[in-house]
Amino acid sequence: xxxxxxxxxxxxxxxxxxxxxxxxxxxxKATETVNFAQGELMMIGAxxxxxxxxxxxxxxxxxxxxxxxxxxxxxxxxxxLVLRPILGHPxxxxxxxxxxxxxxxxxxxxxxxxxxxxxxxxxTPFRGEVFRLGGxxxxxxxxxxxxxTLILCxxxxxxxxxxxxxxxxxxxxxxxxxxxxxxxxxxxxxxLIWGISAAVAAxxxxxxxxxxxxxxxxxxxxxxxxxAAVIGGFTSLPGAIVGGLIIGxxxxxxxxxxxEGFKDVAAFVVVLIMLVVKPTGxxxxxxxxxx
Amino acid sequence: MRFIFKTRYExxxxxxxxxxxxxxxxxxxxxxxxxxxxxxxxxxxxxxxxGIYTIVAFGLMLLAGFTGQMSLGHAAFLAVGAYTxxxxxxxxxxxxxxxxxxxxxxxxxxxxxxLPALRVKGLYLGIATLAFGTIVEEVIARAEHVxxxxxxxxxxxxxxxxxxxxxxxxxxxxxxxxxxxxxxILINLLRSxxxxxxxxxxxxxxxxQSMGVNLAAYKTLSFALSAAFAGVAGALYAHNIRFLSxxxxxxxQSIELIxxxxxxxxxxxxxxxxxxxxxxxxxxxxxxxxxxxKPMLPQALAExxxxxxxxxxxxxxxxxxxxxxGMYGAWLKLKAYFELFPFYRKGMFRRQKxxxxxxxLK
Numbered sequence: 001x002x003x004x005x006x007x008x009x010x011x012x013x014x015x016x017x018x019x020x021x022x023x024x025x026x027x028x029k030a031t032e033t034v035n036f037a038q039g040e041l042m043m044i045g046a047x048x049x050x051x052x053x054x055x056x057x058x059x060x061x062x063x064x065x066x067x068x069x070x071x072x073x074x075x076x077x078x079x080x081l082v083l084r085p086i087l088g089h090p091x092x093x094x095x096x097x098x099x100x101x102x103x104x105x106x107x108x109x110x111x112x113x114x115x116x117x118x119x120x121x122x123x124t125p126f127r128g129e130v131f132r133l134g135g136x137x138x139x140x141x142x143x144x145x146x147x148x149t150l151i152l153c154x155x156x157x158x159x160x161x162x163x164x165x166x167x168x169x170x171x172x173x174x175x176x177x178x179x180x181x182x183x184x185x186x187x188x189x190x191x192l193i194w195g196i197s198a199a200v201a202a203x204x205x206x207x208x209x210x211x212x213x214x215x216x217x218x219x220x221x222x223x224x225x226x227x228a229a230v231i232g233g234f235t236s237l238p239g240a241i242v243g244g245l246i247i248g249x250x251x252x253x254x255x256x257x258x259x260e261g262f263k264d265v266a267a268f269v270v271v272l273i274m275l276v277v278k279p280t281g282x283x284x285x286x287x288x289x290x291x
Numbered sequence: 292m293r294f295i296f297k298t299r300y301e302x303x304x305x306x307x308x309x310x311x312x313x314x315x316x317x318x319x320x321x322x323x324x325x326x327x328x329x330x331x332x333x334x335x336x337x338x339x340x341x342g343i344y345t346i347v348a349f350g351l352m353l354l355a356g357f358t359g360q361m362s363l364g365h366a367a368f369l370a371v372g373a374y375t376x377x378x379x380x381x382x383x384x385x386x387x388x389x390x391x392x393x394x395x396x397x398x399x400x401x402x403x404x405x406l407p408a409l410r411v412k413g414l415y416l417g418i419a420t421l422a423f424g425t426i427v428e429e430v431i432a433r434a435e436h437v438x439x440x441x442x443x444x445x446x447x448x449x450x451x452x453x454x455x456x457x458x459x460x461x462x463x464x465x466x467x468x469x470x471x472x473x474x475x476i477l478i479n480l481l482r483s484x485x486x487x488x489x490x491x492x493x494x495x496x497x498x499x500q501s502m503g504v505n506l507a508a509y510k511t512l513s514f515a516l517s518a519a520f521a522g523v524a525g526a527l528y529a530h531n532i533r534f535l536s537x538x539x540x541x542x543x544q545s546i547e548l549i550x551x552x553x554x555x556x557x558x559x560x561x562x563x564x565x566x567x568x569x570x571x572x573x574x575x576x577x578x579x580x581x582x583x584x585k586p587m588l589p590q591a592l593a594e595x596x597x598x599x600x601x602x603x604x605x606x607x608x609x610x611x612x613x614x615x616x617g618m619y620g621a622w623l624k625l626k627a628y629f630e631l632f633p634f635y636r637k638g639m640f641r642r643q644k645x646x647x648x649x650x651x652l653k
Contacts (some may be wrong), residue, residue, distance in 0.1 A: 034414050085612055091413050092361055096553050097611050099546055103604030110597025117596060216597070223425070223542060226418045234414070265429045268422035272407065275419050279411045 001135045006252045012142035013211070014248020015149040017267075019204035020225035021232065021240035022156075023197040029173035029235050030193040033083060033094045037102035038201055039222015044105060045071040045202025046214045050120055060125050064206050068199040075198025079191045087190075102219065109216045116216055122209035141210040148207055152200065153241060160237075169193065173235075227271035233284025242282060246270070293630070304482050319568075323467055327460035335463050336531065337579070341571045342466035343527045346473045348552050348567030350520025353477060355549070356557035356566075357486065358513040359493030360408060361417040364424025365548045368518040370431055370540035372397045372525020374438050377446045377535055386449045390526045397522020398515040400427075405514030409507050412496075424545050432537040443536035446529045466527055473520060474564055480516070481563070489513055547574060550603070554610050556617025566619040573618070577603065 023038045035041075048070040052063030082097055110116040126140035160166035172179040172189055180186045205218070212218065228247045232239025247267045255263035274281065293311065297303050307313045327335055347369060354360050372393040379389035404423045408416050431438050438444055449462060480486050488509045491499035500506055529535055555570025556562055581599055614620050628635045 034417075082608055082612065086615075089615070092355070093553075093611050093615060095361070095414070095417060096549065097608055099550075100604040100607030100611070103600045103607065105604075107597035107599070107601030107604060111601065223421065226421065230415065230418055261429055261433045265426045268425045271422050272419060272426075275411050275415060276407050279415055 002256075003253075005136055006256055007249055008136065008138055009142060010249035010252030011245055012145045012248070013252065014228075014245035015145045015241070016204050016208045016211070016221070016244070017225045017228040017247050018241035018244020019149060019152070019200055019207070020222055021228035021244050022153075022237060023201045023204075024225065024229045025232070025234060025237055025240040026193055026197040026200070028229075029237075030169055031083075031087075031190040032091075032176070034091065034098065035194075035197070036095055036098040036222075037078070037105060037219075038197070038225065039219030040102040040105035041071055041075060041198045041201035041219075042205035042208070042222065043109065043214075043216065043219040044074055044205070045198070046122070046205030046209050046218065047109060047115075048202065049206040049209065050122055050214050053123055060123075064203065067202045067206055071202035071205075072195040072199040075194040075196075075201075076191050078198075079194035083194070084187065084190075087187075102222075106216055106219060118215070120214040122206065122214055124210050127210060145207045145211070148203065149241065152203060153238075156200075156237065165189075165192070224267050227267040227274075230271050230281055231274050233281025236281065236283035239281055239283035306478065327463055332459055335459060337575055339463050339466045339527075339531050341568075341575050342463075342470045343524045343531060344548075344551060344571035344574060345470050345567050346524035346527070347521050347548055348555060348571050349473050349477045349563070350517035350524070351548060351552045352557065352563040352567055353480070353489070353520070354513055354517035355552060356563060357481060357493060358489040358510065360510065360513060361413065362420045362514075362517070362545075363417045363542070363549065364404070364420035364422075364427070364545050365517075365521055366540040366542070366544035367424040367427035368397045368401060368521035369525040369528060369544075369548070370427060370537075371400050371518075372522030373529040373535055373540075374431060374444070374525075375522070376526035376529045377444050378437060380447050380449075380529070386526075386530075390523060393526040394519040394523040397525065398519035401515040401518025402511055404518075405511040408514060409510055421542060421545075424540075424542055428537055428540055428542075431540065438535075438537075441537060443534055446533050446535060448533070449530045462530065466531070469523065469527060473523070477520075477563060485509070485512070547603075550574065550607055552617075554606065554617050556619030556621075562616075562619040562623075565622065566617055569618045577606070 020038055020042055023041065024035060027033060027035045027038075045067045049063050049067035052058045052066040052070075053060065056063070056066070058066060078101055082101060083094070086093060086097060124141070124144075126144060129140035131138045131140065131143060160170055168179070168184045169189060169192075171182065172184055172186055176186055205214075208218070208221070224247065225244065228243035229240050230243070231246055232241070232243030247270065250270055251263055251266050254266035258266075278284075293309060295302075295309055307316070323338075326338060330338070347365065350368075351362065351365055354362055375393040375396045376389055379392060380386070384392075404420060407419050411419055432441050434440070435442075449465065481489075488499065488504045491502060491504050492506060492509055492513075496506060532539070551570035551574045552566065553570075554573055555566030555568070557566065578599055581602060585598075610617060616623070624640055627639065
């Protein structure tokens with residue numbers, strides 16, 4: 001019973017990792033850039049959610065939508081101002097630029113007087129409620145995280161499967177140049193992808209808020225989402241979620257059964273093993289280069 | 292304008308290409324040699340720190356700039372060097388023995404991380420090194436009986452030939468000497484066949500392999516050498532800071548080390564030296580400059596804790612957007628402007644667009 005309890009809380013935490021990883025994968029698939037500031041986007045999302053609930057007084061679900069829109073705008077702006085000028089440059093420069101964005105985001109949030117340096121808790125309608133299922137005790141926060149992740153994945157899958165924009169984005173992720181020749185507005189779509197990915201990050205941030213707290217350094221959790229993305233295969237959307245779940249469960253179990261301190265590195269040990277055994281990840285595409 | 296006609300192979304591999312370089316490096320050396328007479332002890336400690344970071348930057352330059360391998364976990368190598376040195380120094384091992392051991396130990400760890408690097412490239416390598424760096428940080432925090440854990444570890448001052456090199460000028464000169472050695476090793480390595488092989492791997496792994504470069508051996512060697520530089524720097528770092536704790540060697544530190552090389556400029560051989568020195572100087576001096584400028588800023592802004600990361604991030608973004616070759620690139624442009632004075636045209640250094648070139652298949 002203890003074991004299942006751990007797995008469930010691991011799954012809820014894993015959903016957060018998965019959602020952040022989903023943001024990485026969305027951006028990587030479409031534009032071949034890796035966004036090291038994804039965790040910081042999540043932090044911005046959480047803070048805008050906090051702003052919407054406490055200052056504007058919006059109800060929880062409405063503030064979720066508001067935070068999504070606000071963070072999506074931030075994502076669009078980042079893509080337009082910083083990423084587009086260096087499109088097509090070596091991965092190294094792009095990684096460094098996104099790291100710089102992360103630094104700036106963290107610094108700017110901390111610079112907001114009083115708010116930035118404190119730890120906040122987000123008021124939620126379901127705080128403290130628990131579900132009992134046999135011998136299991138599942139908190140409402142965990143249920144909401146898992147449910148929202150499922151809904152979001154369904155929505156994204158439907159978008160990529162049935163809408164024109166989604167199909168165009170798939171084409172873009174397979175071959176940018178060919179997509180461009182077929183009349184897909186690659187530049188505009190890469191902005192759109194950044195917006196979607198930022199919105200997903202905002203959801204992750206708001207879902208994470210009841211589990212931990214909102215503070216300027218919560219973006220560092222993004223570093224744990226890299227293993228999730230790699231385990232799933234960096235180019236696979238379902239892989240990101242599966243990778244996140246694996247990391248979450250491994251972490252929960254390692255925290256309970258293994259020596260203290262192993263919990264924090266469990267994700268990284270798993271990713272190192274994965275990279276040695278199967279670098280393309282569980283669902284990664286196998287791409288071959290023609291010389 | 293200076294023209295250099297090379298008629299013999301020896302001219303091509305000379306350490307200094309022309310008397311101008313001899314002059315500038317000589318001037319830099321002279322300034323650094325007399326520095327202890329002029330500056331305050333605090334600044335001298337900072338200068339030693341610049342020297343230490345310069346050695347790390349040499350290693351990173353070799354790895355990232357010349358072999359094209361991304362490392363986001365370099366603080367781990369620094370940590371391995373620093374803790375090895377600290378433990379040996381406490382055990383009473385003399386510095387000239389313990390320092391090479393620190394470098395060697397870091398190099399061995401470098402080989403360990405270099406091995407998975409054979410299978411993964413680019414971004415995946417970055418994540419592998421990131422993972423590795425986090426694991427090392429955690430191991431140091433947990434191995435309390437050796438490293439003191441989160442409580443930290445005090446490091447005794449350097450002793451060489453019975454003389455205390457505690458701090459002040461002697462330690463500074465020691466750092467300077469090590470920087471000189473490391474720089475010479477780097478420059479000579481880069482003009483050797485090994486260095487050429489590194490550059491070949493960076494430019495194209497496939498063509499390097501078809502030219503007979505053993506990818507596995509050279510990539511591992513590159514990691515080992517880079518780690519050894521960081522390990523030696525770590526040994527000096529331990530004695531300069533005199534107190535080690537795991538939170539000095541985090542992922543953030545690794546990223547700042549990489550930042551240093553990017554801002555300095557990943558360039559040619561002399562660019563590597565220039566970029567490393569100036570990148571290190573920049574990284575150390577930026578917080579000081581920000582502190583110095585604080586009185587000029589509005590009260591609320593100056594007291595905000597986020598000021599420093601914001602400026603760090605902004606500088607990093609601006610450098611990559613406008614000067615991808617870093618400070619060395621800026622220097623080259625300035626030099627070209629004066630050398631070509633009346634004939635300089637605006638678009639001379641315009642970057643070639645490599646639009647939609649894919650890194651994914653590399």
